[in-house]
Amino acid sequence: MKLSKRKEKILKAVVESNLSSGEPISSKAIQQEYLPDVSSATIRNELMSLEEMGYLTHLHTSSGRVPTTEGYRKYVQELMPTKKLTKKEVSQIQSNFTDKLVSLNDIMVRSAKTISDACNYASVVYFGAKDTATILQIKIMTISDSTKLVVVATDLGVISEMANLGEVSQTELDEAGRIMTEIFAGKPLSSLEDQRYRISKELVKYKQIFETIIDTIAKRDNTKIAVAGKEKIMDYPEFEDVNKLKNAIKLLDNDEKLLPILKNSSSGDGVEISISVGGANDDLSIVTATYKIKGDKTFSTGVVGPVRMDYAKAISVLKEVSDTIKDITDKE
Amino acid sequence: MKLSKRKEKILKAVVESNLSSGEPISSKAIQQEYLPDVSSATIRNELMSLEEMGYLTHLHTSSGRVPTTEGYRKYVQELMPTKKLTKKEVSQIQSNFTDKLVSLNDIMVRSAKTISDACNYASVVYFGAKDTATILQIKIMTISDSTKLVVVATDLGVISEMANLGEVSQTELDEAGRIMTEIFAGKPLSSLEDQRYRISKELVKYKQIFETIIDTIAKRDNTKIAVAGKEKIMDYPEFEDVNKLKNAIKLLDNDEKLLPILKNSSSGDGVEISISVGGANDDLSIVTATYKIKGDKTFSTGVVGPVRMDYAKAISVLKEVSDTIKDITDKE
DNA sequence: GTTAGCAGTCTAAATGCAAGAGTGCTAAAA
DNA sequence: TTTTAGCACTCTTGCATTTAGACTGCTAAC
Numbered sequence: 216m217k218l219s220k221r222k223e224k225i226l227k228a229v230v231e232s233n234l235s236s237g238e239p240i241s242s243k244a245i246q247q248e249y250l251p252d253v254s255s256a257t258i259r260n261e262l263m264s265l266e267e268m269g270y271l272t273h274l275h276t277s278s279g280r281v282p283t284t285e286g287y288r289k290y291v292q293e294l295m296p297t298k299k300l301t302k303k304e305v306s307q308i309q310s311n312f313t314d315k316l317v318s319l320n321d322i323m324v325r326s327a328k329t330i331s332d333a334c335n336y337a338s339v340v341y342f343g344a345k346d347t348a349t350i351l352q353i354k355i356m357t358i359s360d361s362t363k364l365v366v367v368a369t370d371l372g373v374i375s376e377m378a379n380l381g382e383v384s385q386t387e388l389d390e391a392g393r394i395m396t397e398i399f400a401g402k403p404l405s406s407l408e409d410q411r412y413r414i415s416k417e418l419v420k421y422k423q424i425f426e427t428i429i430d431t432i433a434k435r436d437n438t439k440i441a442v443a444g445k446e447k448i449m450d451y452p453e454f455e456d457v458n459k460l461k462n463a464i465k466l467l468d469n470d471e472k473l474l475p476i477l478k479n480s481s482s483g484d485g486v487e488i489s490i491s492v493g494g495a496n497d498d499l500s501i502v503t504a505t506y507k508i509k510g511d512k513t514f515s516t517g518v519v520g521p522v523r524m525d526y527a528k529a530i531s532v533l534k535e536v537s538d539t540i541k542d543i544t545d546k547e
Numbered sequence: 548m549k550l551s552k553r554k555e556k557i558l559k560a561v562v563e564s565n566l567s568s569g570e571p572i573s574s575k576a577i578q579q580e581y582l583p584d585v586s587s588a589t590i591r592n593e594l595m596s597l598e599e600m601g602y603l604t605h606l607h608t609s610s611g612r613v614p615t616t617e618g619y620r621k622y623v624q625e626l627m628p629t630k631k632l633t634k635k636e637v638s639q640i641q642s643n644f645t646d647k648l649v650s651l652n653d654i655m656v657r658s659a660k661t662i663s664d665a666c667n668y669a670s671v672v673y674f675g676a677k678d679t680a681t682i683l684q685i686k687i688m689t690i691s692d693s694t695k696l697v698v699v700a701t702d703l704g705v706i707s708e709m710a711n712l713g714e715v716s717q718t719e720l721d722e723a724g725r726i727m728t729e730i731f732a733g734k735p736l737s738s739l740e741d742q743r744y745r746i747s748k749e750l751v752k753y754k755q756i757f758e759t760i761i762d763t764i765a766k767r768d769n770t771k772i773a774v775a776g777k778e779k780i781m782d783y784p785e786f787e788d789v790n791k792l793k794n795a796i797k798l799l800d801n802d803e804k805l806l807p808i809l810k811n812s813s814s815g816d817g818v819e820i821s822i823s824v825g826g827a828n829d830d831l832s833i834v835t836a837t838y839k840i841k842g843d844k845t846f847s848t849g850v851v852g853p854v855r856m857d858y859a860k861a862i863s864v865l866k867e868v869s870d871t872i873k874d875i876t877d878k879e
Numbered sequence: 880g881t882t883a884g885c886a887g888t889c890t891a892a893a894t895g896c897a898a899g900a901g902t903g904c905t906a907a908a909a
Numbered sequence: 910t911t912t913t914a915g916c917a918c919t920c921t922t923g924c925a926t927t928t929a930g931a932c933t934g935c936t937a938a939c
Contacts, residue, residue, distance in 0.1 A: 241932055254882050259933065276888045277932040318709045356688060358700050364707055368690050375696055375707050377650045446800055449793050457789050461781050464796065468778055573901055586913050591902070608919045609901045 223294060224250060225261050226270055230282045230290040234523045237452055239279030284491045284522070287500075291488050291526045298527035300535060308333055308535050312543055319348065319372040322544075323441035326516060326536055331444025333532040336520035337467055339501075340441040341477045343513035346405040348372070353395040355380070355388040355428070363388060365428050369404060370509060371544060378431040380424055391421045395428070408433055440470045440477070453521040459498050466499065467519065476501060477515055486530050490522055498522055504533035508544045555626060556582060557593050558602055562614045562622040566855045569784055571611030616823045616854070619832075623820050623858050630859035632867060640665055640867050644875055651680065651704040654876075655773035658848060658868055663776025665864045668852035669799055671833075672773040673809045675845035678737040680704070685727040687712070687720040687760070695720060697760050701736060702841060703876060710763040712756055723753045727760070740765055772802045772809070785853040791830050798831065799851065808833060809847055818862050822854055830854055836865035840876045 218226065228249035232240040242255040242262060250258060262280050265271045270286035282290065300308075311329040323340045330338035348369035356364045360382055366375045380388075398414065399406060407429050414425050445467050454460040466472050476489065490500045502524075503517040516536055518529040550558065560581035564572040574587040574594060582590060594612055597603045602618035614622065632640075643661040655672045662670035680701035688696045695712045698705060712720075730746065731738060739761050746757050777799050786792040798804050808824050822832045834856075835849040848868055850861040 239932095243932080255932095256882050256884090256934095257880085260881085263934080273933090275890070275932095276934090277890070277930090279932070314711070321709075351691075354688070356686070356698070358698065358705050359683075362700075362705060364696075364698055364705065366688070366690065366696055373690050373694060373696065373709050375709070377653070377705050377707070379646070446797055449796065455789050457787055457792060460789060460792060464781065465778055571901095575901080587901095588913050588915090589911085592912085595903080605902085607921075608903090609899090609921070611901070 218289075221250075221253075222261055222265060225258060226265055226282070226286060226289065227294045229262075229265075229271060229280050230286060230294070233281055234525070237523055239274060239281045241279040244279070287490045287522065288488070291490075295527055298525075298531050300528075300531045304333060304532075305535055308532070309539055312539050319369070319374060320441075322372060322540065324443070326540060327441040327443035330516055330518060330532055330536055331447060333536075334518055334520075334525065334529050335444075335447050336518050336524060336529065337442065337444045337448045339467070339473060339477060339517045339519055340443075341439065341474065341515040341517070342441075343478075343515060347403040347512050349509075350396075350399045350402055350404060350406075353392050353399060353428075355392045355424075357385050357388065365431055367404070367432060371512070374404075374432060376431045378427050380427055383424065387421075388424075391424050394421065395425065404432075440473055442467050442473070448520055451521050453498050453523070463499055463519075477503060477517060486533065488526060500524055500526075502526060502529040502533065504530070504537050506537045506541060508541055514540060550621075553582075553585075554593055554597060557590060558597055558614070558618060558621065559626045561594075561597075561603060561612050562618060562626070565613055566857070569855055571606060571613045573611040576611070619822050619854065620820075623822075627859055630857075630863050632860075632863045636665060636864075637867055640864070641871055644871050651701070651706060652773075654704060654872065656775070658872060659773040659775035662848055662850060662864055662868050663779060665868075666850055666852075666857065666861050667776075667779055668850050668856060668861065669774065669776045669780045671799070671805060671809060671849045671851055672775075673771060673806065673847040673849070674773075675810075675847060679735040679844045681841075682728075682731045682734055682736060682738075685724050685731060685760075687724045687756075689717050689720065697763060699736070699764060703844070706736075706764065708763045710759050712759055715756065719753075720756075723756050726753065727757065736764075772805055774799050774805070780852055783853050785830050785855070795831055795851075809835060809849060818865065820858060832856055832858075834858060834861040834865065836862070836869050838869045838873060840873050846872060 225245060228245050229240055232238075232244070232248070242258040245258050245262075246253065246255045262271060265286075266273065266280070270283060270289055271280045272283050273280060308329055311325060311332075319342060323342045327338050327340040330340070348371040350367060350369055352368040354366045354368075356366065358364050358377070361379055363378055363380045363383070364375060365378050366373060383391075398410075411426070411429050414429075445464060448454060448463060449460065454463060479489075485506075486502065486504045488500065488502050491498070498521055499519060500522045501517050501519050503515055505513055505515045508514050514537070516533050518524070518533060520529070557577060560577050561572055564570075564576070564580070574590040577590050577594075578585065578587045594603060597618075598605065598612070602615060602621055603612045604615050605612060640661055643657060643664075651674060655674045659670050659672040662672070680703040682699060682701055684700040686698045686700075688698065690696050690709070693711055693713050695710055695715070696707060697710050698707045715723075730742075743758070743761050746761075777796060780786060780795060781792065786795060808821065811821075817838075818834065818836045820832065820834050824831050824833050830853055831851060832854045833849050833851050835847055837845055837847045840846050846869070848865050850856070850865060852861070
């Protein structure tokens with residue numbers, strides 16, 4: 216439904232006022248600060264109408280208006296001005312990616328840190344590409360009698376993990392690596408898990424080695440999400456409430472909870488905003504930007520902050536970071 | 548100063564009551580629950596005396612007594628009963644270390660998780676041994692044209708990290724690895740940093756490679772402390788206060804703040820208790836256990852919880868974990 | 880369609896009161 | 910000298926009441 220110009224102005228005023236102060240706003244204040252040309256009574260009428268539409272709400276009879284989640288959504292979708300980052304901010308972001316990133320983990324961790332620093336909220340990075348990264352080569356190296364190092368090189372970076380394979384000669388390890396490379400080269404990383412059954416049946420000789428390697432890589436993959444800047448959101452006034460703070464931290468510390476939210480909101484390509492995510496976490500918003508790199512590999516970045524956060528800035532930062540990552544990974 | 552038997556009993560009663568309830572205790576309650584043989588008036592006199600000595604305090608005229616930090620200290624040092632872990636608890640702890648640990652990181656992370664789970668507080672692990680681990684071998688492997696994998700094997704486990712060394716042949720890498728092994732084998736890990744100047748001067752040919760490797764390993768080493776179970780302490784009632792909660796989380800999220808506390812309290816060998824650590828963090832206690840493994844390498848484990856925590860249990864858990872780690876590392 | 884004006888509602892802060900908890904002191908008992 | 914009973918005193922906590930102030934919603938006039 217299309218709002219009248221004046222209703223748009225008023226909704227915008229309510230949201231922006233709430234964004235900066237966190238307090239409800241009265242009809243009189245709207246008149247004084249945003250719309251001096253009409254009377255507060257007229258604004259009151261409009262407010263009532265916007266409230267009926269579900270964009271605003273009322274805490275009690277004599278309190279000013281605050282936007283509903285719906286109101287926020289309308290704002291970010293239709294009314295919000297875009298914000299351009301300053302040159303300084305852009306170069307600040309880019310400077311975090313000047314040295315070459317060699318492991319998948321590096322990219323995630325670095326991105327998360329960069330985003331969080333740039334917009335002063337917490338940030339999450341989900342590198343969906345991790346599952347679909349294309350395997351290039353698998354090597355196993357001898358470290359000590361029983362400890363071996365498994366290295367999986369992919370088109371997006373390298374994963375290396377120690378594994379305890381027992382006493383196996385380097386010759387055998389080389390062969391095992393060669394065979395695994397033959398089977399998996401060109402396939403996505405996730406195929407390691409998927410084809411576990413087939414492999415262990417087909418290649419009886421190295422069954423034990425394969426299984427250990429698959430377990431090791433799979434285990435390593437458990438930390439799927441990089442989170443940065445948790446401490447940053449603690450200072451926003453909405454988290455003066457202990458329970459809200461606890462909820463926020465528990466969410467950010469828990470990959471299992473975070474993942475569905477991230478995956479869900481990043482269904483489309485591009486920027487998506489989820490306001491009031493999670494049942495108990497009414498006070499958290501997540502702005503996500505999902506991009507494809509190297510063709511079809513998803514890369515989701517997100518800013519996690521209070522519902523009244525600077526959405527415009529968050530979006531700009533995410534776009535900048537995503538573009539930078541894209542540049543890096545596609546260049547190679 | 549030695550306390551009379553009765554004063555000891557009363558101090559013990561106040562501390563233990565406070566430990567379990569978190570509330571101040573009155574003279575009458577002490578009489579009923581701990582010392583039925585004397586009147587509450589007598590207890591009141593003793594309480595006054597203990598207060599003068601600095602072990603107890605008073606929130607206001609008509610409130611019961613709570614222990615001071617000094618009182619807690621006296622308690623844990625002289626009055627606390629030792630607590631034996633149940634068989635179940637012991638095997639629970641040991642079961643976390645059954646599969647072989649191959650990297651230094653593994654040991655830290657696993658220990659932290661185990662401790663936190665066993666006593667339901669947050670835990671920190673500082674593997675001082677990391678700096679002094681003896682280097683056994685250094686290898687550099689080719690992953691792609693420019694990306695190489697640096698592997699440093701030590702007596703305590705392996706460190707592997709990706710580095711961008713540019714286009715160098717495997718032959719050269721082998722030689723560089725061989726030379727570095729020759730120089731560093733038998734020396735502590737920290738010598739990599741320490742001898743940076745000497746090396747880069749002595750071995751001009753591989754200077755670039757050496758420096759990159761040293762940087763890489765040093766960078767990796769930045770995360771010196773493993774922290775686990777942050778979310779566990781959030782549910783203790785003392786952290787209903789937002790600021791206390793914030794302080795606790797900020798401390799646990801900040802290695803730079805944590806390290807001096809850990810290093811400091813683990814100056815001696817064995818168990819140490821720091822109550823009310825950090826200026827603003829009056830409500831956190833850290834119980835640390837520091838041990839030497841493989842001769843002279845320090846390994847500090849710690850339990851971080853509210854001041855009124857189950858110290859006896861924490862100590863037992865730390866001892867058990869430390870013993871287990873010692874077994875593992877010394878066996879090899 | 881817009882506005883002024885006002886009654887009505889709700890909050891938030893201040894005030895006062897009563898009940899209860901626990902101490903500190905005194906004087907008597909052991 | 911130590912212990913105890915008893916009581917006055919202090920402070921907290923919870924509750925009810927009041928008051929001032931902030932806004933709205935409605936009505937009637939512009």
